[in-house]
Amino acid sequence: MLQLATSRPSVAPDAGRCADCEVRASAICGSLDAIGLEELGRMGRKVHLRPGQTLLWEGDESVLVGNVLEGMLKLSTVTGDGREQIVGIVFPSDFIGRPFGKDSHHSVTALTEARVCVFRRGAFDGFADSHAGIEAALLRRTLDELDRARRWMLLLGRMSATERVASLLLEMIDRLGGAPGKPLSLPLSRQQMADLLGLAIETVSRTMTRFEREGLITLPGGRRLVLRDRAGLERIATG
Amino acid sequence: MLQLATSRPSVAPDAGRCADCEVRASAICGSLDAIGLEELGRMGRKVHLRPGQTLLWEGDESVLVGNVLEGMLKLSTVTGDGREQIVGIVFPSDFIGRPFGKDSHHSVTALTEARVCVFRRGAFDGFADSHAGIEAALLRRTLDELDRARRWMLLLGRMSATERVASLLLEMIDRLGGAPGKPLSLPLSRQQMADLLGLAIETVSRTMTRFEREGLITLPGGRRLVLRDRAGLERIATG
DNA sequence: CGGTTCCTTGAGATTAATCAAAGAATGTGG
């Protein structure tokens, strides 16, 4: 919950080899031609983050934006007295940071080892303004993100603890390619699941063991999960 | 909570007089030149909605998008068994509907008398793609909307009923130009406040009367509100 | 004025949070 002081993210010197970037096709850069890509490449640098390291802090001036190359990161906000809410999880090819805005409304923190391709916000804003394709791609992404955020608002505002946990498990299984019987390694700690679901950690834990007792899942320990009864989970998640 | 069947929205014949549109400067159309504006004008029509009328239904195909000209509308989703969550409130010059997407993830319903300038979604998508300024303006708006949605996620996930109601009152006071001592007419019913805050209607009601007992506000009846102690409310809202 | 809808209030049930402590899992240095 509490963000410990973290060491400085390490910056790789070999910045802008965009042409053979692993997310070239799916990230917003996919909209650029060779010339634009070359120009953008000169502006960016690659940053490596260890789990727990924070790239952007809530409330700070919005200085960086970028694309996730590898790993998962959380976007989170905190109340005055330290209660945390995770407001989004990002995956490779997702965009992070707040372009066209003075400050960052949430922190961005690595959940796993992660690599991110970052740009100075001001430079990126200018570049985007002269490359309509980037803005168009970013618009589509942002609209999707907004849909997701609003769906999550329904979960946070109107669903019971049981429904919330079932929804999250299904979402993780889908996003991480889980299948019945196949063990899946959860990328989130119980506390992070709680912070995402707006619940206490104990409630998440209890709900998961109840699901196990009811034969919906198996928990072989060590943050691993086996799906047993997808239809059952779906019935619960739907309310 | 339950959406009653509503009559068909009435469509005004005098569609496209964009040049003297009341939200011309602040809506996304502000980015267009005279020619683009003329072209867009031919595509749009104006729709009048009475309070409670729904323009777009959750789950339906995304057929319409548009700008709010006058009034307030709510964006809402519903669980399988009918629990409602309001995921956004829109005001004049705000954009509504889901461009570049197959279906609409939430309903759009008038809270007050409202007028909206609407476009067929497909036609708008095409227009936007050939007018970068529109996409740029829409992107900025969508980013702001996403920030708001995420801030609300913190409220829904981590704040107490008391904090939620205080936050909402402050937001309404600010958005509607309230000031200490000046009576303000709330545009939301208690049920709608509850649906926005993820609370039961009784909890909202009780919290408001408690705020009145504590001298933070006065409730002269009839959905009217007088602010008495802004600092007090802010102290509560912050947590 | 009578009907309808909206709002408030009370009592009791229920859910989830909190407090507390024991039990895994993970990592570290010997």
Added chain:
DNA sequence: CCACATTCTTTGATTAATCTCAAGGAACCG
């Protein structure tokens, strides 16, 4: 590879917050 420290997870008991159910009062609408 093991013993120990640390962190994460589970479980239990209790408390607190909010919801639900129920009913009376206020506002609003022909």
